[in-house]
Amino acid sequence: xxxxxxxxxxxxxxxxxxxxxxxxxxxxxxxxxxxxxxxxxxxxxxxxxxxxxxxxxxxxxxxxxxxxxxxxxxxxxxxxxxxxxxxxxxxxxxxxxxxxxxxxxxxxxxxxxxxxxxxxxxxxxxxxxxxxxxxxxxxxxxxxxxxxxxxxxxxxxxxxxxxxxxxxxxxxxxxxxxxxxxxxxxxxxxxxxxxxxxxxxxxxxxxxxxxxxxxxxxxxxxxxxxxxxxxxxxxxxx
Amino acid sequence: xxxxxxxxxxxxxxxxxxxxxxxxxxxxxxxxxxxxxxxxxxxxxxxxxxxxxxxxxxxxxxxxxxxxxxxxxxxxxxxxxxxxxxxxxxxxxxxxxxxxxxxxxxxxxxxxxxxxxxxxxxxxxxxxxxxxxxxxxxxxxxxxxxxxxxxxxxxxxxxxxxxxxxxxxxxxxxxxxxxxxxxxxxxxxxxxxxxxxxxxxxxxxxxxxxxxxxxxxxxxxxxxxxxxxxxxxxxxxxxxxxxxxxxxxxxxxxxxxxxxxxxxxx
Numbered sequence: 001x002x003x004x005x006x007x008x009x010x011x012x013x014x015x016x017x018x019x020x021x022x023x024x025x026x027x028x029x030x031x032x033x034x035x036x037x038x039x040x041x042x043x044x045x046x047x048x049x050x051x052x053x054x055x056x057x058x059x060x061x062x063x064x065x066x067x068x069x070x071x072x073x074x075x076x077x078x079x080x081x082x083x084x085x086x087x088x089x090x091x092x093x094x095x096x097x098x099x100x101x102x103x104x105x106x107x108x109x110x111x112x113x114x115x116x117x118x119x120x121x122x123x124x125x126x127x128x129x130x131x132x133x134x135x136x137x138x139x140x141x142x143x144x145x146x147x148x149x150x151x152x153x154x155x156x157x158x159x160x161x162x163x164x165x166x167x168x169x170x171x172x173x174x175x176x177x178x179x180x181x182x183x184x185x186x187x188x189x190x191x192x193x194x195x196x197x198x199x200x201x202x203x204x205x206x207x208x209x210x211x212x213x214x215x216x217x218x219x220x221x222x223x224x225x226x227x228x229x230x231x232x233x234x235x236x237x238x
Numbered sequence: 239x240x241x242x243x244x245x246x247x248x249x250x251x252x253x254x255x256x257x258x259x260x261x262x263x264x265x266x267x268x269x270x271x272x273x274x275x276x277x278x279x280x281x282x283x284x285x286x287x288x289x290x291x292x293x294x295x296x297x298x299x300x301x302x303x304x305x306x307x308x309x310x311x312x313x314x315x316x317x318x319x320x321x322x323x324x325x326x327x328x329x330x331x332x333x334x335x336x337x338x339x340x341x342x343x344x345x346x347x348x349x350x351x352x353x354x355x356x357x358x359x360x361x362x363x364x365x366x367x368x369x370x371x372x373x374x375x376x377x378x379x380x381x382x383x384x385x386x387x388x389x390x391x392x393x394x395x396x397x398x399x400x401x402x403x404x405x406x407x408x409x410x411x412x413x414x415x416x417x418x419x420x421x422x423x424x425x426x427x428x429x430x431x432x433x434x435x436x437x438x439x440x441x442x443x444x445x446x447x448x449x450x451x452x453x454x455x456x457x458x459x460x461x462x463x464x465x466x467x468x469x470x471x472x473x474x475x476x477x478x479x480x481x482x483x484x485x486x487x488x489x490x491x492x493x494x495x496x497x498x499x500x501x502x503x504x
Contacts, residue, residue, distance in 0.1 A: 044323075116322050
């Protein structure tokens with residue numbers, strides 16, 4: 001099966017699109033980063049820790065992570081109305097859950113760390129690109145972290161598992177159709193986020209998670225490299 | 239977060255000697271850099287940086303019914319969003335006035351200048367016309383987002399290609415662009431905002447200078463000196479003499495800006 005199988009853009013089964021990561025893309029922010037899978041481009045900016053506003057959301061027991069995921073209206077083929085919607089609200093929450101386990105923000109009582117994720121261009125896997133950018137931006141902002149997390153979408157097209165799903169694959173209709181499984185993991189292989197839409201057996205799902213483990217390791221290396229490049233970008237003030 | 243009083247006084251002191259912190263003249267813009275086609279999914283797009291200020295503008299199109307008062311003309315809609323990503327001063331939530339105002343001002347300059355030849359965007363009179371959406375997003379706010387948005391809007395329009403329209407199915411084939419461009423006139427409208435600080439008039443304020451602005455006048459105009467739209471912002475009084483001065487400074491700055499970007503219109 002896997003021998004005859006051809007992905008729409010000719011990639012190998014485990015091959016991800018060209019990834020790019022860059023740290024420090026928004027000057028005003030305390031930390032910021034861009035992450036892209038091919039034509040899917042996300043930028044994230046971190047502000048904080050700063051006082052939580054509105055006040056009633058302050059948590060004296062610990063710091064709060066607040067993520068806001070937003071797609072620019074022209075990031076997709078058919079214009080989307082600007083502003084939040086149900087989908088973006090859910091992804092914002094998913095992103096918080098994906099990132100929270102690696103943060104050490106217990107001491108920031110009543111404070112919030114805001115992470116704003118914007119999708120400039122979308123060709124599927126936007127939440128994964130967003131999470132990867134957000135992890136980098138948090139590290140850039142100097143937020144205490146145990147490690148980074150890395151995120152990738154595993155797809156099942158008919159019966160074939162593939163890594164890093166693009167839009168053509170997401171819309172796959174032949175056979176069993178498309179199953180989309182975005183997964184976020186720590187470099188130690190712990191899962192901080194997983195979602196699934198489609199149809200899959202437990203055996204296939206196990207295999208999908210194994211593929212994600214390998215892929216996230218590869219992404220992790222790209223993220224680390226981007227963080228190390230900050231030093232090269234630094235210029236003394238006039 | 240706002241510029242401190244002591245910095246403000248120093249800025250004013252500099253301005254009264256005809257100087258600015260970054261060595262610019264009062265009527266001089268910061269360096270402008272432009273990237274086109276920054277979002278592949280948009281019909282047209284542009285990223286404009288003026289100094290550290292960074293704005294992305296995208297153009298999308300769709301087919302819709304015309305407005306009853308212009309049955310043979312395309313529709314134009316300009317929206318702007320100051321993203322919380324772009325500044326610690328911007329809060330999440332529904333768009334607030336500063337955000338809305340940018341879209342309004344850019345809209346009027348483009349609409350009133352007749353930069354887009356709206357009659358040519360008519361498919362079937364009274365029934366089907368092209369709608370042009372210009373969406374503006376701030377990526378980094380270091381002052382003068384408005385003028386950057388205006389530049390981005392005209393360049394994104396120039397960069398745009400019209401999507402394929404299936405006239406039998408009466409449906410837009412999204413994702414398939416033709417080689418056809420949006421019909422534009424030769425006279426490029428550029429939005430320039432002149433600010434009054436003390437007794438001085440400046441253009442392209444950075445964030446610190448913008449904080450000190452006591453009054454502003456935004457004009458949309460062309461290199462030929464025609465003014466298509468105008469609006470005074472904020473609460474201050476402006477004398478006739480100051481207004482003259484503001485228009486003069488804006489005209490000079492506009493010519494300089496257009497000379498820097500007119501290569502995108504050739």
